[in-house]
Amino acid sequence: AQKVTQAQTEISVVEKEDVTLDCVYETRDTTYYLFWYKQPPSGELVFLIRRNSFDEQNEISGRYSWNFQKSTSSFNFTITASQVVDSAVYFCALSEASGTYKYIFGTGTRLKVLA
Amino acid sequence: SAVISQKPSRDICQRGTSLTIQCQVDSQVTMMFWYRQQPGQSLTLIATANQGSEATYESGFVIDKFPISRPNLTFSTLTVSNMSPEDSSIYLCSVEADWGQYFGPGTRLTVT
Numbered sequence: 001a002q003k004v005t006q007a008q009t010e011i012s013v014v015e016k017e018d019v020t021l022d023c024v025y026e027t028r029d030t031t032y033y034l035f036w037y038k039q040p041p042s043g044e045l046v047f048l049i050r051r052n053s054f055d056e057q058n059e060i061s062g063r064y065s066w067n068f069q070k071s072t073s074s075f076n077f078t079i080t081a082s083q084v085v086d087s088a089v090y091f092c093a094l095s096e097a098s099g100t101y102k103y104i105f106g107t108g109t110r111l112k113v114l115a
Numbered sequence: 116s117a118v119i120s121q122k123p124s125r126d127i128c129q130r131g132t133s134l135t136i137q138c139q140v141d142s143q144v145t146m147m148f149w150y151r152q153q154p155g156q157s158l159t160l161i162a163t164a165n166q167g168s169e170a171t172y173e174s175g176f177v178i179d180k181f182p183i184s185r186p187n188l189t190f191s192t193l194t195v196s197n198m199s200p201e202d203s204s205i206y207l208c209s210v211e212a213d214w215g216q217y218f219g220p221g222t223r224l225t226v227t
Contacts, residue, residue, distance in 0.1 A: 035215055043205060045218035047116070091157065101146060101211050105158045
């Protein structure tokens with residue numbers, strides 16, 4: 001069965017600190033996709049990144065970076081020099097590569113960035 | 116990416132009534148999805164809606180409680196029937212497009 005675990009329920013950091021959000025997944029599929037979404041207080045879900053199971057290259061986008069390691073089934077998300085606007089709930093998700101496109105979401109990590 | 120709108124954005128409803136939520140996409144998409152997010156919780160898939168076929172419901176969700184329509188490739192509705200306070204949630208529609216699923220802004224439902 002597929003499963004996504006975000007063990008960190010809530011993290012608080014002071015502005016300009018770096019912070020890493022952990023995501024561990026379980027799947028029997030050899031081909032799958034991993035995602036991160038941001039849900040600010042307004043409630044909408046904002047797509048951040050998709051990574052397929054064959055691409056283990058780390059990705060950097062501005063202050064955001066992602067570390068995908070198949071050996072540990074992890075897809076961690078780091079925010080560098082955090083800002084108050086980064087305060088949100090962040091969800092990691094997993095989907096199989098074909099068929100239903102059903103997403104399995106983790107329970108989310110609430111990030112609070114304090115000024 | 117797809118631009119998705121939902122109506123209503125929020126509502127407060129009486130127990131026992133029904134509410135229909137609309138989801139409109141700015142482009143034609145094959146697959147649309149309906150999720151529920153209970154307060155402080157993660158997202159749970161209710162059903163997958165493909166145009167021209169019956170919606171496929173996930174375990175724990177039934178058509179009588181959450182009927183779905185998908186009349187064309189840009190629109191879908193979800194009805195929450197015979198509501199109870201336990202149905203108070205955010206309901207989100209999403210579509211599979213480009214790089215992943217894109218979500219609407221959600222409908223915040225409170226049942227009193």
